Every structure is written in structure tokens, then in C-alpha cells.
Amino acid sequence: MSQNIIDLKNITKIFDDETLVLDNINLYIRKNEFLTLLGPSGCGKTTTLRIIGGFEYPTEGDVFFEGKRINDLPPYKRQINTVFQKYALFPHMNIFENIAFGLRIKKMPEKEIKIKVEEMLQLVGLQNFAKRSVESLSGGQQQRVAIARALVNEPEVLLLDEPLGALDLKLRKGMQIELKKIQQEVGITFVYVTHDQEEALTMSDTIAVMNEGKIQQIGTPEDIYNEPKTAFIADFIGESNIVKGIMIRDYLVEFANRTFECVDKDFGENTEVEVVVRPEDIEITSAETGMLKGEVITSTFKGVHYEMIVKENGRHWMIHSTDMAPVGSYIGMNIGPDLIHIMEKGA
Amino acid sequence: MKSNQKILAYPYVVWLVIFIVVPLILVLYFSLSFRDGGLTLENYRRFMTPIYGKVLYRSLKLAFISTVFCLILGYPMAMIIARADISKRNLMVLLFVLPMWMNFLLRTYAWMTLLGKNGVINNVLGYFNLPTLNLLYNNGAVILGMIYNFIPFMVLPIYSVLAKMDKTLIEAAKDLGANEITVFRKVTFPLSLPGVITGITMVFMPAVSTFVIPKLLGGGQFMLIGNLVEQQFTYVYDWNFGSAISIIMMIFILIAMAITTKYEDPAEESGGLW
Ligand SMILES: Nc1ncnc2c1ncn2[C@@H]1O[C@H](COP(=O)(O)OP(=O)(O)OP(=O)(O)O)[C@@H](O)[C@H]1O
Ligand SMILES: [Mg+2]
Numbered sequence: 001m002s003q004n005i006i007d008l009k010n011i012t013k014i015f016d017d018e019t020l021v022l023d024n025i026n027l028y029i030r031k032n033e034f035l036t037l038l039g040p041s042g043c044g045k046t047t048t049l050r051i052i053g054g055f056e057y058p059t060e061g062d063v064f065f066e067g068k069r070i071n072d073l074p075p076y077k078r079q080i081n082t083v084f085q086k087y088a089l090f091p092h093m094n095i096f097e098n099i100a101f102g103l104r105i106k107k108m109p110e111k112e113i114k115i116k117v118e119e120m121l122q123l124v125g126l127q128n129f130a131k132r133s134v135e136s137l138s139g140g141q142q143q144r145v146a147i148a149r150a151l152v153n154e155p156e157v158l159l160l161d162e163p164l165g166a167l168d169l170k171l172r173k174g175m176q177i178e179l180k181k182i183q184q185e186v187g188i189t190f191v192y193v194t195h196d197q198e199e200a201l202t203m204s205d206t207i208a209v210m211n212e213g214k215i216q217q218i219g220t221p222e223d224i225y226n227e228p229k230t231a232f233i234a235d236f237i238g239e240s241n242i243v244k245g246i247m248i249r250d251y252l253v254e255f256a257n258r259t260f261e262c263v264d265k266d267f268g269e270n271t272e273v274e275v276v277v278r279p280e281d282i283e284i285t286s287a288e289t290g291m292l293k294g295e296v297i298t299s300t301f302k303g304v305h306y307e308m309i310v311k312e313n314g315r316h317w318m319i320h321s322t323d324m325a326p327v328g329s330y331i332g333m334n335i336g337p338d339l340i341h342i343m344e345k346g347a
Numbered sequence: 348m349k350s351n352q353k354i355l356a357y358p359y360v361v362w363l364v365i366f367i368v369v370p371l372i373l374v375l376y377f378s379l380s381f382r383d384g385g386l387t388l389e390n391y392r393r394f395m396t397p398i399y400g401k402v403l404y405r406s407l408k409l410a411f412i413s414t415v416f417c418l419i420l421g422y423p424m425a426m427i428i429a430r431a432d433i434s435k436r437n438l439m440v441l442l443f444v445l446p447m448w449m450n451f452l453l454r455t456y457a458w459m460t461l462l463g464k465n466g467v468i469n470n471v472l473g474y475f476n477l478p479t480l481n482l483l484y485n486n487g488a489v490i491l492g493m494i495y496n497f498i499p500f501m502v503l504p505i506y507s508v509l510a511k512m513d514k515t516l517i518e519a520a521k522d523l524g525a526n527e528i529t530v531f532r533k534v535t536f537p538l539s540l541p542g543v544i545t546g547i548t549m550v551f552m553p554a555v556s557t558f559v560i561p562k563l564l565g566g567g568q569f570m571l572i573g574n575l576v577e578q579q580f581t582y583v584y585d586w587n588f589g590s591a592i593s594i595i596m597m598i599f600i601l602i603a604m605a606i607t608t609k610y611e612d613p614a615e616e617s618g619g620l621w
Binding site: 053054055074075076080081082084086088089090091092101102105106149150153 | 513515516518519520521522523524525526529533534537538
């Protein structure tokens with residue numbers, strides 16, 4: 001019981017006496033766990049976080065923190081901090097004061113505050129931004145300030161509501177690694193909300209897939225990938241091609257019996273990895289020039305693009321393309337280095 | 348495009364010149380001239396005597412007290428309205444604005460019948476055999492009249508700032524450990540300052556210059572600067588002296604505005620003020 005830092009027991013949330021948003025949610029979050037809530041827009045992810053943070057009161061059910069029921073505990077008494085979906089930075093304070101807000105309330109000595117805030121600015125890569133105003137920052141920079149403002153308080157639990165949504169791919173990758181590192185080093189429990197299945201897979205210890213106010217499956221990333229419990233999950237997660245591969249060295253990966261250049265590094269040499277390729281990232285070429293060759297076994301028009309399944313050496317590849325290759329034809333497939341996503345095996 | 352917009356602004360410029368700039372220049376001219384022409388500072392010099400200084404001081408004092416009361420009473424009212432459901436909000440705002448549609452004089456006379464020697468309050472007191480009170484014709488009555496008449500000008504701008512405020516900022520502050528009082532001190536109030544400053548200006552200005560309220564509720568036993576101006580224009584027919592007093596009053600209002608707006612934008616120099 002007590003190794004769970006947060007227990008949600010039979011949580012139901014009904015807005016305005018009629019809108020059922022959360023339907024009997026049961027969720028156990030262990031200490032130091034990285035748990036991700038994954039699901040489509042409007043499924044109730046933010047509402048779940050808000051109930052944990054104390055900003056919504058559950059219509060039914062109980063919230064426990066280290067075994068104690070905290071339904072009636074106001075947010076400011078919970079050892080939980082939040083990175084809000086819309087940043088919610090204070091516009092009347094500069095970046096330094098925003099990050100120092102929580103420490104000031106704890107009456108930390110000014111010297112310590114200065115050290116901690118500067119550490120945080122360093123961590124999120126905004127060293128020279130202390131004196132800047134909120135409105136002078138880009139969305140991505142504001143998002144990083146929001147992360148710093150929550151992290152600096154060293155909470156027991158950090159709730160993150162799509163904290164990397166406004167960042168470009170490169171920055172997002174960097175922050176993903178950074179957040180994961182912080183979570184492991186400092187030993188904070190993370191409850192992380194995202195739309196992005198790849199992000200969920202690379203970062204989480206546990207994923208809870210939600211749909212229409214219900215938790216459909218809770219499990220490790222592999223569980224969710226390899227053994228989706230429901231058709232919804234299979235559809236929601238299965239949009240990517242996932243194959244086993246070997247990271248030969250930095251920027252070089254082997255899968256499907258040949259090597260590919262890629263943009264990932266720091267996996268070590270000859271390490272088993274999982275390779276993820278999105279269906280829309282595979283380029284169709286002629287059979288002679290393709291990196292991979294295969295036979296088109298189905299081809300379906302999906303409105304904007306065609307969805308084709310191509311059989312290559314016993315593997316099935318899903319391709320989304322505006323070009324159509326007829327069923328039965330042999331085609332080549334090319335994948336650009338930056339479109340190959342490498343994941344740690346068993347991440 | 349640009350020149351089009353300029354043309355559209357012309358009517359406003361004409362309006363500005365006819366109704367604001369010209370009268371202002373006339374007042375300034377009157378204040379700087381003798382009754383039968385010729386430039387002078389005599390009108391201003393005349394004001395620099397202890398009697399008039401006392402009138403000015405009393406006006407500023409009463410206006411200041413009224414403004415402070417309007418703020419203390421008006422801020423919580425604005426907060427209550429801003430926190431109500433949207434459906435109730437409009438009704439509450441309407442209730443606030445409704446009395447303003449009534450004639451100003453009528454509203455002030457209503458207070459006279461309430462506060463008077465044989466007024467409603469004293470009648471009720473008398474009914475319970477309690478001693479009657481002198482409620483009318485003192486500073487208290489004047490301040491009450493000012494608060495009553497001008498408080499909507501405090502509540503409405505504060506309300507509109509509070510209603511527009513991003514609620515997630517308050518949640519973020521609570522999330523970071525701030526209780527209700529700290530949230531108000533560090534987030535809600537600083538963010539509502541633009542509304543507070545508009546409110547202060549809009550209450551202070553008419554409160555300094557009003558002559559109806561001190562005349563009716565103060566019984567004309569002591570003068571405020573507004574009465575002085577009115578007197579010069581309507582009884583003494585010394586428009587020159589009246590203009591000089593108006594200009595002096597305007598200068599004090601401008602000074603008061605300058606002091607308040609100085610605190611308007613704490614976002615620029617954060618940490619300094621709050
Ligand atoms: N205060 C509220 N009153 C009424 N309905 C609400 C309220 N807050 C949320 N909802 C509804 O609850 C549902 C779930 O909302 P929630 O914000 O939890 O979704 P989400 O999973 O976070 O979506 P997204 O990924 O788009 O952020 C939505 O249909 C939303 O309209
Ligand atoms: Mg959300």
C-alpha cells in the first residue's frame with residue numbers, strides 16, 4: 001500500500017451534473033515512477049491531473065497521497081507541483097521571479113534562492129534570461145520556464161501536462177532526455193501527459209492509455225505496444241512501424257538486414273534497440289533503387305493519403321503516401337536518416 | 348490605406364478642438380487676464396492666501412478619503428461580481444449601473460431625506476426611543492455622498508480587469524504553495540493594478556471638483572474648491588478668478604494622476620514594488 005505515492009480509487013468526475021468526463025478511474029502510482037497518461041484529445045488527461053493537483057474535486061472516489069486521503073487538501077498544501085498545459089507564467093514578474101515564486105513562499109534565504117534559480121535556468125538552457133519579461137519569450141522558452149518553476153521546488157510528485165508541446169523536434173528530444181535524467185537523479189515521481197506516443201514510449205516506466213474517460217490499459221511501454229488490450233489501443237499505438245534493430249555505433253543502425261544512417265547517438269555499440277518508423281515517413285521508389293524492397297499486399301484510400309501494407313522479408317510495413325502503388329506490385333522503400341527513430345529496448 | 352485612416356480621424360480631431368482644446372485655452376486665457384483685459388498673474392496670487400489654501404486642502408482631503416473608501420469597499424465588490432457565474436454577473440453589473448441612470452441631484456436629495464433631522468433614519472431611531480443623530484451637514488455626510496455617487500467608477504474598471512484575468516495564474520500560484528492571502532497579495536492584486544488606477548483616477552477627479560454634494564449634504568457651511576469655482580462663475584461673476592482656481596485644481600488632479608500611474612506597470616521593473 002505505502003509504496004504507492006498516489007492512489008486514485010474509483011474516481012468519477014461529472015461536470016455540470018451531466019458531462020461524464022472520468023468514469024471510475026483506478027490508478028496506482030509508485031514512488032519514483034515515470035507514469036504517462038496517453039490518449040486522444042478530450043479523453044480526460046488534464047482532468048485527471050487536476051484532480052491529483054487538487055484543482056478539481058472528484059464527484060466520486062478518493063485520492064490518496066502516501067496512503068492518506070487528500071480529497072479535501074487544498075493545492076497549496078500538497079507536495080505536488082504542476083507544469084501547466086498553457087504555461088501559466090506570471091506576466092507581472094520577470095523570469096527569475098517566476099522561478100523563485102515557490103521558494104519565496106517557503107521563505108528560503110535570498111542567497112539560496114539565487115543559486116537554485118540559476119541552476120534551474122542553466123538546466124533548461126535559459127542562462128541569460130533571468131531579467132527578461134515573460135512576454136518577450138517564445139512559446140518554447142516559456143514552456144521551459146514553466147518546467148523550471150515547478151522543478152525548483154523539488155516536489156514529491158511533478159505533474160506535467162504536455163510540457164514539451166510547443167518545442168521543435170530537436171529541442172523536444174533534448175528536453176525529453178533532460179527530464180528523464182532529472183527524474184531519475186532527483187528521484188521525483190512524474191505524472192506526464194502527452195499525445196505523442198513516441199514520447200510516451202521513450203520516457204515512461206508505465207503508460208496508462210485513456211479513452212473517453214476510462215483507462216483502457218496500464219502497462220510498460222512494451223506491454224502496450226506488443227500486446228494492446230483493446231482495438232482502440234492497437235489503433236492508437238499501432239500507427240508506427242516498429243522493428244527490432246541493432247545500433248552499430250553512433251548514427252548507424254542495422255535493421256531489416258541492412259544498415260541505415262540515422263541521427264541518434266549515445267546508445268553504445270552493437271546495442272539492441274527498437275526502431276520506429278512512421279508510415280508517412282516511408283518514401284516509395286522504384287524496386288531497383290529502394291533501400292528496402294517488398295510487395296504491396298493492400299492499398300486503401302484514406303481521404304488524403306493511401307494506406308498500403310508492404311510485405312518485405314516476412315515483415316509488414318505500413319506506408320502512408322499520396323502516391324498509390326497497386327496491389328501486387330513490387331516497390332522500393334526509402335527512409336531518411338532523421339525519420340528513423342531509435343528507442344532503447346525495454347525503455 | 349494609411350491616408351484613409353487619417354481622414355477617418357478628422358472628425359475626432361475637430362471634435363477635440365471644439366470641445367476640449369478651445370475651452371481649455373479660453374479658461375487659461377481668462378485665468379491670466381484682468382476682468383477688463385490685460386495679462387496678469389493677479390488671479391493666481393489671490394489664491395495663495397491661507398483661506399483658499401484651506402479650501403484646497405479640505406477638498407483634496409475629502410476626495411482622498413472618499414477615494415480610499417471607494418477602493419476598500421469597491422475592490423471586494425468587484426471581486427464578488429467577477430467570481431459569480433456569467434449569468435449572474437450581468438445582472439449584478441446592471442444593478443450597479445442602474446442608479447447611475449437616475450439624475451445625480453435626485454440621488455443626492457434622496458440621501459438628504461434619509462439623513463435629515465426629521466429624516467428616515469432619525470425617525471426610526473426615535474421610534475425606538477433612541478437619541479436622534481446629526482447625520483447631515485458635516486464632513487461625514489459629504490464623504491458618504493461622494494462614495495455613494497462615485498463607487499461605480501471604482502467597481503467597474505476593477506471588475507473588468509478581474510473578469511478578464513487568466514484563472515490558471517491563480518491556480519499556478521496555489522500550486523506553488525500560495526494560500527488565498529498570498530495569491531491575492533502576489534498575483535491577483537498586482538495584476539489588477541491597471542483597473543485600480545483607472546478607478547482611483549475616475550473617483551478622485553469628480554470627488555475633488557464636485558460642488559453639488561458639499562452644497563446639499565454639507566449644507567454649504569464649508570466650501571470645497573468646486574463650490575468656490577461655481578460661486579465665482581454664478582454669483583460673483585469673477586470668471587477670471589474662477590478660471591484660475593479651475594486651472595489650479597486641474598494641476599492638482601494631474602499631479603495625483605501622475606503619482607498613481609507611476610505605479611501602473613510593475614511588470615517592467617519586477618521585484619521592485621511587489
Ligand atoms: N470545467 C469543465 N466543465 C465542463 N466540461 C469540462 C470542464 N473541463 C473539462 N471538461 C470536458 O472534459 C473533457 C476532458 O477534458 P480534458 O481537459 O481532461 O481533456 P484532455 O484529455 O486533457 O484533452 P487535451 O489533450 O485536448 O488537452 C472534455 O470533453 C472537456 O470538454
Ligand atoms: Mg489537456
